[in-house]
Amino acid sequence: MHISEGVLSPAVLAGGAALAVVGAAVGLKKIDYEAIPRVAILSAAFFVASLIHVPIGPVGVHLVLNGLMGLLLGWMAVPAILIALFLQALLFQFGGLTVLGVNTVTMAAPAVFCFYAYRGLLRRPGMAAGVAAFAGGATAILLSGGLVAAALITTGQAFLQVAELVLLAHIPVMIIEGVITLFIFLFLKKVRPEMLEGIYA
Amino acid sequence: MPEKYFLLRRKPVFRGPAVLLLLSVLTAATPALAHLALIFAYAEGDTIHTESAFVPDTPVRQGKILVMDKKTEKVLLTGQTDDRGKFSFKIPAEAAAQKMDLEIVLEAAMGHRAEWLLKADSYLTGAGAGKTAPPAGAASPSPAAAPETKAGDPERQRFEEALNQALERQLAPLREKLTELSIRRTSLPDIIGGIGYILGLFGLWAYFQSKRIKNP
Numbered sequence: 001m002h003i004s005e006g007v008l009s010p011a012v013l014a015g016g017a018a019l020a021v022v023g024a025a026v027g028l029k030k031i032d033y034e035a036i037p038r039v040a041i042l043s044a045a046f047f048v049a050s051l052i053h054v055p056i057g058p059v060g061v062h063l064v065l066n067g068l069m070g071l072l073l074g075w076m077a078v079p080a081i082l083i084a085l086f087l088q089a090l091l092f093q094f095g096g097l098t099v100l101g102v103n104t105v106t107m108a109a110p111a112v113f114c115f116y117a118y119r120g121l122l123r124r125p126g127m128a129a130g131v132a133a134f135a136g137g138a139t140a141i142l143l144s145g146g147l148v149a150a151a152l153i154t155t156g157q158a159f160l161q162v163a164e165l166v167l168l169a170h171i172p173v174m175i176i177e178g179v180i181t182l183f184i185f186l187f188l189k190k191v192r193p194e195m196l197e198g199i200y201a
Numbered sequence: 202m203p204e205k206y207f208l209l210r211r212k213p214v215f216r217g218p219a220v221l222l223l224l225s226v227l228t229a230a231t232p233a234l235a236h237l238a239l240i241f242a243y244a245e246g247d248t249i250h251t252e253s254a255f256v257p258d259t260p261v262r263q264g265k266i267l268v269m270d271k272k273t274e275k276v277l278l279t280g281q282t283d284d285r286g287k288f289s290f291k292i293p294a295e296a297a298a299q300k301m302d303l304e305i306v307l308e309a310a311m312g313h314r315a316e317w318l319l320k321a322d323s324y325l326t327g328a329g330a331g332k333t334a335p336p337a338g339a340a341s342p343s344p345a346a347a348p349e350t351k352a353g354d355p356e357r358q359r360f361e362e363a364l365n366q367a368l369e370r371q372l373a374p375l376r377e378k379l380t381e382l383s384i385r386r387t388s389l390p391d392i393i394g395g396i397g398y399i400l401g402l403f404g405l406w407a408y409f410q411s412k413r414i415k416n417p
Binding site for chain 2: 002003004005006007008033036037039040043044047048051083084087088091092093094148151152155162165166169
Protein backbone atom coordinates (compact mmCIF):
# COMPACT_ATOMS: atom_id res chain seq x y z
CA MET A 1 0.00 0.00 0.00
CA HIS A 2 2.92 2.33 0.62
CA ILE A 3 4.29 3.85 -2.55
CA SER A 4 8.08 4.03 -2.42
CA GLU A 5 10.32 7.02 -2.74
CA GLY A 6 11.44 7.95 -6.24
CA VAL A 7 8.49 6.44 -8.10
CA LEU A 8 6.13 9.37 -8.54
CA SER A 9 6.63 12.67 -10.33
CA PRO A 10 7.10 15.91 -8.34
CA ALA A 11 3.70 17.20 -9.47
CA VAL A 12 1.89 14.18 -8.03
CA LEU A 13 3.94 14.38 -4.84
CA ALA A 14 3.13 18.06 -4.40
CA GLY A 15 -0.56 17.49 -5.11
CA GLY A 16 -0.70 14.67 -2.59
CA ALA A 17 1.09 16.74 0.02
CA ALA A 18 -1.30 19.67 -0.48
CA LEU A 19 -4.35 17.43 -0.16
CA ALA A 20 -2.90 15.75 2.92
CA VAL A 21 -2.26 19.12 4.60
CA VAL A 22 -5.82 20.25 3.92
CA GLY A 23 -7.26 16.96 5.16
CA ALA A 24 -5.10 16.98 8.27
CA ALA A 25 -6.11 20.57 9.02
CA VAL A 26 -9.81 19.68 8.75
CA GLY A 27 -9.22 16.66 10.96
CA LEU A 28 -7.27 18.58 13.57
CA LYS A 29 -10.06 21.16 13.82
CA LYS A 30 -12.47 18.37 14.67
CA ILE A 31 -10.38 16.83 17.43
CA ASP A 32 -11.61 18.07 20.75
CA TYR A 33 -10.20 17.31 24.14
CA GLU A 34 -12.22 14.16 24.68
CA ALA A 35 -11.32 12.73 21.29
CA ILE A 36 -7.55 12.89 21.78
CA PRO A 37 -7.10 9.47 23.45
CA ARG A 38 -9.28 7.83 20.81
CA VAL A 39 -7.25 9.32 17.98
CA ALA A 40 -4.01 8.35 19.72
CA ILE A 41 -5.00 4.72 20.18
CA LEU A 42 -6.17 4.32 16.60
CA SER A 43 -3.10 6.06 15.26
CA ALA A 44 -0.94 3.59 17.19
CA ALA A 45 -3.09 0.70 15.93
CA PHE A 46 -2.60 1.84 12.34
CA PHE A 47 1.13 2.18 12.95
CA VAL A 48 1.37 -1.42 14.10
CA ALA A 49 -1.15 -2.89 11.65
CA SER A 50 1.24 -2.45 8.74
CA LEU A 51 3.56 -4.91 10.41
CA ILE A 52 0.96 -7.66 10.31
CA HIS A 53 1.77 -9.59 7.22
CA VAL A 54 -0.94 -11.35 5.23
CA PRO A 55 0.86 -14.20 3.47
CA ILE A 56 -1.86 -14.82 0.87
CA GLY A 57 -2.02 -13.59 -2.68
CA PRO A 58 0.51 -12.91 -5.42
CA VAL A 59 2.59 -10.40 -3.46
CA GLY A 60 3.02 -10.02 0.27
CA VAL A 61 0.56 -7.55 1.71
CA HIS A 62 -0.23 -6.26 5.15
CA LEU A 63 -3.17 -4.98 7.14
CA VAL A 64 -4.06 -1.32 6.78
CA LEU A 65 -7.06 -0.80 9.10
CA ASN A 66 -7.98 2.47 7.40
CA GLY A 67 -11.64 1.43 7.18
CA LEU A 68 -11.78 0.95 10.93
CA MET A 69 -10.10 4.29 11.49
CA GLY A 70 -12.54 6.01 9.18
CA LEU A 71 -15.58 4.52 10.87
CA LEU A 72 -14.36 5.43 14.33
CA LEU A 73 -12.77 8.79 13.61
CA GLY A 74 -14.21 10.34 10.44
CA TRP A 75 -12.08 13.32 9.42
CA MET A 76 -9.92 12.85 12.48
CA ALA A 77 -8.51 9.75 10.78
CA VAL A 78 -6.45 11.98 8.47
CA PRO A 79 -4.06 13.42 11.09
CA ALA A 80 -3.97 10.04 12.85
CA ILE A 81 -2.90 8.29 9.63
CA LEU A 82 -0.47 11.08 8.77
CA ILE A 83 1.35 10.75 12.08
CA ALA A 84 1.47 6.96 11.87
CA LEU A 85 2.77 7.07 8.29
CA PHE A 86 5.38 9.64 9.23
CA LEU A 87 6.71 7.38 11.95
CA GLN A 88 6.56 4.34 9.67
CA ALA A 89 8.62 6.19 7.09
CA LEU A 90 11.09 7.26 9.74
CA LEU A 91 11.43 4.02 11.66
CA PHE A 92 10.57 1.28 9.16
CA GLN A 93 11.45 2.96 5.85
CA PHE A 94 7.97 2.22 4.54
CA GLY A 95 7.10 4.71 1.83
CA GLY A 96 9.22 7.76 2.45
CA LEU A 97 9.10 11.35 3.57
CA THR A 98 8.59 12.80 0.11
CA VAL A 99 5.75 10.37 -0.58
CA LEU A 100 4.15 10.98 2.80
CA GLY A 101 1.44 13.24 1.35
CA VAL A 102 0.41 10.86 -1.41
CA ASN A 103 0.43 7.86 0.92
CA THR A 104 -1.67 9.77 3.44
CA VAL A 105 -4.22 10.60 0.76
CA THR A 106 -4.40 7.05 -0.62
CA MET A 107 -5.10 5.65 2.85
CA ALA A 108 -6.99 8.46 4.58
CA ALA A 109 -9.34 9.56 1.80
CA PRO A 110 -11.10 6.16 1.69
CA ALA A 111 -11.32 6.26 5.49
CA VAL A 112 -13.18 9.56 5.43
CA PHE A 113 -15.34 8.38 2.52
CA CYS A 114 -16.34 5.22 4.38
CA PHE A 115 -17.26 7.23 7.45
CA TYR A 116 -19.82 9.27 5.55
CA ALA A 117 -20.95 6.39 3.34
CA TYR A 118 -21.67 3.94 6.16
CA ARG A 119 -22.46 6.20 9.10
CA GLY A 120 -26.20 5.99 8.54
CA LEU A 121 -26.19 2.20 8.41
CA LEU A 122 -23.91 1.89 11.43
CA ARG A 123 -26.39 3.77 13.58
CA ARG A 124 -29.05 1.18 12.91
CA PRO A 125 -29.45 -1.74 15.29
CA GLY A 126 -28.74 -5.37 14.52
CA MET A 127 -27.57 -6.85 11.25
CA ALA A 128 -27.44 -3.64 9.22
CA ALA A 129 -24.70 -2.15 11.38
CA GLY A 130 -22.64 -5.33 11.18
CA VAL A 131 -22.91 -5.45 7.40
CA ALA A 132 -21.92 -1.79 7.22
CA ALA A 133 -18.88 -2.39 9.43
CA PHE A 134 -17.70 -5.26 7.24
CA ALA A 135 -18.36 -3.24 4.10
CA GLY A 136 -16.56 -0.23 5.55
CA GLY A 137 -13.41 -2.24 6.24
CA ALA A 138 -13.45 -3.84 2.80
CA THR A 139 -14.41 -0.73 0.81
CA ALA A 140 -11.61 1.34 2.31
CA ILE A 141 -9.02 -1.16 1.08
CA LEU A 142 -10.64 -1.32 -2.35
CA LEU A 143 -10.61 2.46 -2.72
CA SER A 144 -7.05 2.70 -1.42
CA GLY A 145 -5.97 0.20 -4.05
CA GLY A 146 -7.74 2.29 -6.69
CA LEU A 147 -6.02 5.46 -5.51
CA VAL A 148 -2.60 3.77 -5.54
CA ALA A 149 -3.25 2.66 -9.11
CA ALA A 150 -4.40 6.17 -10.02
CA ALA A 151 -1.26 7.70 -8.54
CA LEU A 152 0.83 5.26 -10.55
CA ILE A 153 -0.78 6.09 -13.91
CA THR A 154 1.34 9.21 -14.01
CA THR A 155 4.48 7.08 -14.03
CA GLY A 156 3.38 5.58 -17.33
CA GLN A 157 2.11 2.30 -15.98
CA ALA A 158 -1.18 1.27 -17.53
CA PHE A 159 -3.97 1.96 -15.06
CA LEU A 160 -6.00 -1.16 -15.71
CA GLN A 161 -3.00 -3.43 -15.40
CA VAL A 162 -1.87 -1.90 -12.13
CA ALA A 163 -5.39 -1.66 -10.78
CA GLU A 164 -5.96 -5.31 -11.58
CA LEU A 165 -2.79 -6.33 -9.78
CA VAL A 166 -3.50 -4.15 -6.76
CA LEU A 167 -7.05 -5.45 -6.62
CA LEU A 168 -6.01 -9.10 -6.89
CA ALA A 169 -3.37 -8.64 -4.23
CA HIS A 170 -5.79 -7.01 -1.87
CA ILE A 171 -8.82 -9.29 -2.12
CA PRO A 172 -7.65 -11.36 0.87
CA VAL A 173 -6.85 -8.17 2.77
CA MET A 174 -10.30 -6.78 1.99
CA ILE A 175 -11.97 -9.82 3.50
CA ILE A 176 -9.68 -9.93 6.52
CA GLU A 177 -10.06 -6.22 7.18
CA GLY A 178 -13.82 -6.46 6.77
CA VAL A 179 -13.95 -9.21 9.38
CA ILE A 180 -11.59 -7.37 11.73
CA THR A 181 -13.57 -4.14 11.40
CA LEU A 182 -16.79 -6.04 11.99
CA PHE A 183 -15.53 -7.70 15.16
CA ILE A 184 -13.94 -4.57 16.58
CA PHE A 185 -17.12 -2.65 15.86
CA LEU A 186 -19.35 -5.24 17.55
CA PHE A 187 -16.94 -5.50 20.46
CA LEU A 188 -16.82 -1.74 20.99
CA LYS A 189 -20.57 -1.43 20.61
CA LYS A 190 -21.08 -3.88 23.42
CA VAL A 191 -18.19 -3.09 25.70
CA ARG A 192 -17.08 0.46 25.04
CA PRO A 193 -19.82 2.28 23.14
CA GLU A 194 -18.30 5.69 23.85
CA MET A 195 -15.52 4.82 21.36
CA LEU A 196 -18.20 4.96 18.68
CA GLU A 197 -19.52 8.39 19.53
CA GLY A 198 -18.18 9.76 16.24
CA ILE A 199 -20.80 7.76 14.38
CA TYR A 200 -23.65 9.13 16.45
CA ALA A 201 -22.44 12.71 16.60
CA MET B 202 -15.63 19.61 34.57
CA PRO B 203 -13.52 18.27 31.75
CA GLU B 204 -10.62 17.34 33.98
CA LYS B 205 -12.67 15.11 36.13
CA TYR B 206 -14.25 13.64 33.05
CA PHE B 207 -10.86 12.72 31.71
CA LEU B 208 -9.84 11.09 34.97
CA LEU B 209 -13.01 9.07 35.01
CA ARG B 210 -12.37 7.92 31.48
CA ARG B 211 -8.80 7.05 32.13
CA LYS B 212 -9.24 3.44 33.09
CA PRO B 213 -11.08 2.20 30.02
CA VAL B 214 -9.00 4.29 27.67
CA PHE B 215 -5.73 2.80 28.78
CA ARG B 216 -6.70 -0.72 27.91
CA GLY B 217 -5.93 0.10 24.28
CA PRO B 218 -2.17 0.41 24.64
CA ALA B 219 -2.01 -2.92 26.44
CA VAL B 220 -3.72 -4.58 23.51
CA LEU B 221 -1.38 -2.79 21.13
CA LEU B 222 1.66 -3.85 23.06
CA LEU B 223 0.48 -7.44 22.98
CA LEU B 224 -0.13 -7.07 19.25
CA SER B 225 3.30 -5.66 18.62
CA VAL B 226 5.00 -8.35 20.67
CA LEU B 227 3.09 -11.00 18.78
CA THR B 228 4.02 -9.56 15.41
CA ALA B 229 7.63 -9.25 16.40
CA ALA B 230 7.72 -12.80 17.69
CA THR B 231 6.60 -14.17 14.36
CA PRO B 232 9.11 -13.02 11.79
CA ALA B 233 6.31 -11.60 9.67
CA LEU B 234 7.05 -7.97 9.04
CA ALA B 235 5.68 -5.67 6.44
CA HIS B 236 5.55 -4.82 2.86
CA LEU B 237 8.70 -3.12 1.81
CA ALA B 238 10.71 -4.08 -1.23
CA LEU B 239 14.43 -4.64 -0.90
CA ILE B 240 17.21 -5.40 -3.30
CA PHE B 241 20.80 -6.28 -2.65
CA ALA B 242 23.65 -7.12 -4.97
CA TYR B 243 27.10 -8.61 -4.74
CA ALA B 244 29.76 -9.58 -7.21
CA GLU B 245 31.23 -12.98 -7.77
CA GLY B 246 34.00 -13.03 -10.34
CA ASP B 247 32.72 -11.24 -13.39
CA THR B 248 29.07 -11.69 -12.52
CA ILE B 249 26.89 -9.53 -10.32
CA HIS B 250 24.11 -11.29 -8.50
CA THR B 251 21.06 -9.46 -7.25
CA GLU B 252 18.34 -10.66 -4.98
CA SER B 253 15.03 -8.88 -4.48
CA ALA B 254 12.40 -9.50 -1.88
CA PHE B 255 9.43 -7.99 -0.16
CA VAL B 256 10.17 -7.87 3.54
CA PRO B 257 10.32 -10.30 5.20
CA ASP B 258 10.74 -13.14 2.73
CA THR B 259 8.49 -13.03 -0.31
CA PRO B 260 10.69 -12.98 -3.41
CA VAL B 261 9.90 -10.32 -5.99
CA ARG B 262 8.85 -12.30 -9.03
CA GLN B 263 9.14 -10.65 -12.43
CA GLY B 264 10.37 -7.41 -10.92
CA LYS B 265 12.15 -5.04 -13.26
CA ILE B 266 15.82 -4.46 -12.62
CA LEU B 267 17.63 -1.41 -13.96
CA VAL B 268 21.38 -1.20 -13.78
CA MET B 269 22.52 2.37 -13.99
CA ASP B 270 25.71 4.34 -13.82
CA LYS B 271 25.54 6.24 -10.55
CA LYS B 272 27.05 9.43 -11.99
CA THR B 273 25.28 9.83 -15.31
CA GLU B 274 22.12 7.87 -14.45
CA LYS B 275 22.55 6.15 -17.78
CA VAL B 276 20.82 2.78 -17.91
CA LEU B 277 23.39 0.15 -18.78
CA LEU B 278 21.12 -2.83 -18.85
CA THR B 279 17.73 -4.00 -17.69
CA GLY B 280 16.46 -7.36 -16.62
CA GLN B 281 13.76 -9.24 -14.83
CA THR B 282 13.91 -11.21 -11.62
CA ASP B 283 13.12 -14.90 -11.70
CA ASP B 284 10.72 -16.78 -9.44
CA ARG B 285 13.18 -16.67 -6.58
CA GLY B 286 13.68 -12.94 -6.93
CA LYS B 287 17.14 -13.37 -8.38
CA PHE B 288 18.76 -11.75 -11.36
CA SER B 289 22.39 -12.05 -12.37
CA PHE B 290 24.34 -10.29 -15.06
CA LYS B 291 27.89 -10.05 -16.32
CA ILE B 292 29.64 -6.85 -15.37
CA PRO B 293 29.12 -4.55 -18.35
CA ALA B 294 32.39 -3.86 -20.16
CA GLU B 295 32.00 -0.10 -20.07
CA ALA B 296 31.24 -0.14 -16.36
CA ALA B 297 34.42 -2.06 -15.62
CA ALA B 298 36.50 0.10 -17.93
CA GLN B 299 35.30 3.38 -16.43
CA LYS B 300 35.07 2.05 -12.87
CA MET B 301 31.47 3.14 -12.58
CA ASP B 302 29.62 2.89 -9.31
CA LEU B 303 26.55 0.91 -10.21
CA GLU B 304 23.14 1.86 -9.00
CA ILE B 305 20.87 -1.13 -9.18
CA VAL B 306 17.19 -0.28 -9.04
CA LEU B 307 14.34 -2.67 -8.47
CA GLU B 308 10.93 -1.65 -9.71
CA ALA B 309 8.38 -4.03 -8.26
CA ALA B 310 4.64 -3.92 -8.74
CA MET B 311 2.37 -1.36 -7.11
CA GLY B 312 4.85 1.44 -6.71
CA HIS B 313 7.49 -0.46 -4.81
CA ARG B 314 11.00 0.57 -5.58
CA ALA B 315 14.34 -0.20 -4.03
CA GLU B 316 17.91 0.72 -4.78
CA TRP B 317 21.28 -0.76 -4.12
CA LEU B 318 24.57 1.01 -4.68
CA LEU B 319 27.40 -1.24 -5.76
CA LYS B 320 30.70 0.64 -5.57
CA ALA B 321 33.27 0.06 -8.26
CA ASP B 322 35.89 -1.27 -5.84
CA SER B 323 33.54 -3.83 -4.43
CA TYR B 324 32.78 -5.51 -7.72
CA LEU B 325 36.02 -4.99 -9.58
CA THR B 326 38.27 -6.65 -7.01
CA GLY B 327 37.04 -10.04 -8.09
CA ALA B 328 39.03 -10.57 -11.25
CA GLY B 329 42.11 -8.58 -10.32
CA ALA B 330 42.52 -4.89 -9.64
CA GLY B 331 44.08 -3.89 -12.94
CA LYS B 332 41.67 -5.91 -14.96
CA THR B 333 40.83 -4.75 -18.44
CA ALA B 334 37.35 -5.69 -19.37
CA PRO B 335 36.85 -7.73 -22.47
CA PRO B 336 35.02 -5.86 -25.21
CA ALA B 337 31.81 -7.74 -24.76
CA GLY B 338 28.21 -6.63 -25.04
CA ALA B 339 26.28 -5.74 -21.92
CA ALA B 340 24.67 -9.03 -21.18
CA SER B 341 26.79 -11.33 -23.30
CA PRO B 342 29.16 -13.68 -21.53
CA SER B 343 32.79 -12.72 -21.11
CA PRO B 344 35.71 -15.01 -20.27
CA ALA B 345 35.78 -16.01 -16.64
CA ALA B 346 39.20 -14.61 -15.89
CA ALA B 347 40.49 -11.49 -17.56
CA PRO B 348 44.16 -11.23 -18.32
CA GLU B 349 46.31 -9.00 -16.13
CA THR B 350 47.62 -5.92 -17.87
CA LYS B 351 50.75 -5.68 -15.77
CA ALA B 352 53.75 -7.27 -17.38
CA GLY B 353 55.32 -9.90 -15.19
CA ASP B 354 56.39 -13.42 -14.81
CA PRO B 355 53.71 -15.45 -16.61
CA GLU B 356 53.77 -18.18 -14.02
CA ARG B 357 53.33 -15.74 -11.20
CA GLN B 358 50.50 -14.18 -13.15
CA ARG B 359 48.73 -17.47 -13.55
CA PHE B 360 49.18 -18.19 -9.91
CA GLU B 361 47.73 -14.84 -8.93
CA GLU B 362 44.79 -15.42 -11.19
CA ALA B 363 44.07 -18.81 -9.72
CA LEU B 364 44.42 -17.38 -6.24
CA ASN B 365 42.04 -14.57 -7.04
CA GLN B 366 39.47 -16.98 -8.39
CA ALA B 367 39.73 -19.27 -5.42
CA LEU B 368 39.48 -16.37 -3.02
CA GLU B 369 36.50 -15.03 -4.87
CA ARG B 370 34.73 -18.36 -4.63
CA GLN B 371 35.41 -18.55 -0.93
CA LEU B 372 34.42 -14.98 -0.25
CA ALA B 373 31.20 -14.89 -2.25
CA PRO B 374 28.98 -16.47 0.41
CA LEU B 375 30.55 -14.27 3.04
CA ARG B 376 29.92 -11.23 0.93
CA GLU B 377 26.33 -12.27 0.40
CA LYS B 378 25.86 -12.72 4.12
CA LEU B 379 27.46 -9.37 4.92
CA THR B 380 25.28 -7.65 2.39
CA GLU B 381 22.21 -9.27 3.81
CA LEU B 382 23.18 -8.22 7.31
CA SER B 383 23.69 -4.64 6.25
CA ILE B 384 20.02 -4.35 5.30
CA ARG B 385 18.21 -2.59 8.07
CA ARG B 386 15.21 -4.53 9.22
CA THR B 387 12.39 -3.51 11.49
CA SER B 388 13.12 -4.36 15.07
CA LEU B 389 11.03 -4.54 18.21
CA PRO B 390 12.53 -1.30 19.61
CA ASP B 391 11.41 0.48 16.42
CA ILE B 392 7.87 -0.74 16.93
CA ILE B 393 7.63 0.05 20.59
CA GLY B 394 9.42 3.33 20.05
CA GLY B 395 6.90 4.31 17.37
CA ILE B 396 3.96 3.54 19.62
CA GLY B 397 5.65 5.54 22.34
CA TYR B 398 6.07 8.52 20.02
CA ILE B 399 2.40 8.45 19.05
CA LEU B 400 1.09 8.18 22.57
CA GLY B 401 3.61 10.75 23.76
CA LEU B 402 2.68 13.24 21.05
CA PHE B 403 -1.00 12.94 21.78
CA GLY B 404 -0.30 13.04 25.49
CA LEU B 405 1.55 16.32 25.02
CA TRP B 406 -1.34 17.66 23.04
CA ALA B 407 -3.83 16.56 25.67
CA TYR B 408 -1.66 18.26 28.28
CA PHE B 409 -1.73 21.61 26.51
CA GLN B 410 -5.43 21.27 25.81
CA SER B 411 -6.07 20.61 29.46
CA LYS B 412 -4.07 23.73 30.38
CA ARG B 413 -6.15 25.77 27.98
CA ILE B 414 -9.37 24.48 29.39
CA LYS B 415 -8.18 25.21 32.94
CA ASN B 416 -7.14 28.81 32.26
CA PRO B 417 -9.23 30.15 29.40
